[in-house]
Amino acid sequence: MEKVFIEMINEHRGIIYKVCNLYCLEKEYKKDLFQEIVLQLWKAFPSFRNESQRSTWMYRVALNTAITIFRKESKAPERRSISDAEFEIPDMDSFEDQHEQMGLLKQAINTLTQIEKAIILLYLEEKSYEEISEIIGITKTNVGVKINRIKIKLEKVIKSDRYELR
Amino acid sequence: MNLDELKGAWAAYDDQLKSTGDIDDQVIAGMIRKRSISTVATIKKSYLYGIYFCCFYVLAFALLNIGDPFDYTRDFDQIPLNAMLGALILILVILLIARHAMKKLEVPGQSLLTYLENVIKQYRQTQKLLLWLVCTIMFSASVLFPLSFLSRKIAKSGLWWGLIDTFSLLIVIVIANVITHLLAKRKGVGERSWWSFKVIIKELEELKTMAAELKNG
Incomplete structure (x- = not known):
């Protein structure tokens, strides 16, 4: 197993x-x-x-x-953190050079709430509304409403970030 | 730039992740042998400490009842001690039931909303248990235990001096608790531990906010 x-x-x-x-x-x-x-x-x-x-x-x-x-915040003295030599989590930052949009995406997603991050992650992973509904535990209609709201929020953040970059 | 363009960036990020090397089998095997640092594990551990605590004091009070080191002459003198013993046994049973109920949370395979609601329920229960435990201990130590000496002190010193003498212990205990609490607060002791109401209330509020966000359209 x-x-x-x-x-x-x-x-x-x-x-x-x-x-x-x-x-x-x-x-x-x-x-x-x-x-x-x-x-x-x-x-x-x-x-x-x-x-x-x-x-x-x-x-x-x-x-x-x-x-x-x-x-x-939990302190886990018995847990020895895995060293970088053993294992490292590839960060989104490490791909920013290849895709400038990645930086914008990362900044925009960081402004979302915990729940919104979960929903947008599943949306970006091309999960159907039905699958998102099953994972999150809300109705399909609610999924649609939330995704639209998150899209509007992200687009506002992206537009204002782009404006600041100019 | 719109969200659909960002989907392209996300897809590229996904491809980059897929191109990273596999994680060493030994590293994963090591992870599954570690102890959990989840909220569920922390609450379970706290319940276990509570169970040990109750077992110790139930045994101590049972021995006091059998041994009668205070030489109680009347049966009703032992009522306060018996009441303390009864309360501790009740708390022990509640802790055992609560710990068993944690099994529902051990496997987070339900939907996010269901799991969130179950964890909130568990937090509320922990909060009530903690309050009950603290009140029982405070009441037992400050009121019930001194009461067990009341009749003897009244017989010795009269009603009023008997009462003052008995409850002088309560006054000392209250002052000691207040000083301990103030010192602990100053040093920030227990602020992040499960014995702090502040931590439980804060976590509960955050979880309730998330559950409300999910339920509202």
Whole structure:
């Protein structure tokens, strides 16, 4: 079971990277959150019965962990942070050189609330409204309304950032 | 630039992530052997400490009842101690039930809103339990325990001096608690621990705000 789980983590590591980058700004907290998400996925793994897609299930666990039960202020003396040599989470910053829009996107997303970040992440991942509704736990109509509001908010931020850049 | 253009940037970011190397199997295996630092794990640990605390004092009070080191001559003298024992046993049972109820939160595989609501429920329960525990201990130590010596002191010194003598202990305990609380507050002790109401209230408010945001259209 452990081997299957590790393969699954590597196959979908992008999901966890994205959640960590969206919800934590500092490197050490990102690593802590990454570890916590992997641990929660491992705990939930035996009860995963393929009722939904693996990626949908992983988004649910990762977002629940990041938003609801990960406490950034908690001191975990027994947890030794993983060293950079062992493992590093690729930051959005490292791709800014390739895409200037990435910087704008990152700045805009950082202005959103925790819930809005979760919804926009799933939208950008091209999840259907039905899948987003299943992961978040709200109606499809509510998903549509929220996405429209978030789009307006992001576009306002992007336009004002662009204006400042000129 | 609109959001659809940003989708393109996101897709490129996704491609870049896919091109990163696999995480070492040993590193992942190491992660799943670590202890959780989640809220759920912290609350569970606090409940466990509470259970140990209650077990110790239940045993201590049971031994006091059996041994009778205070040489109580009348049966009703033991009522306050028995009341304290009863309250502690009740708290112990509640803590055991509450810890068992945490199982629902151990696996965050439900939808975000459902999980959020379950965690809020657990926070509220923890808040009530903590309040109940603190009030019980304060009341037991300040009122019930001194009361067990009241009849003897009245018999020895008369009604009023008996009352003053008995509750002088209460006054000392209250002053000691106030001083301890002020000193602890000054040093910031317990501000981030689960024994601080401030922490629980703050977390609860944040979670309730998020749940409200999800429910409102």
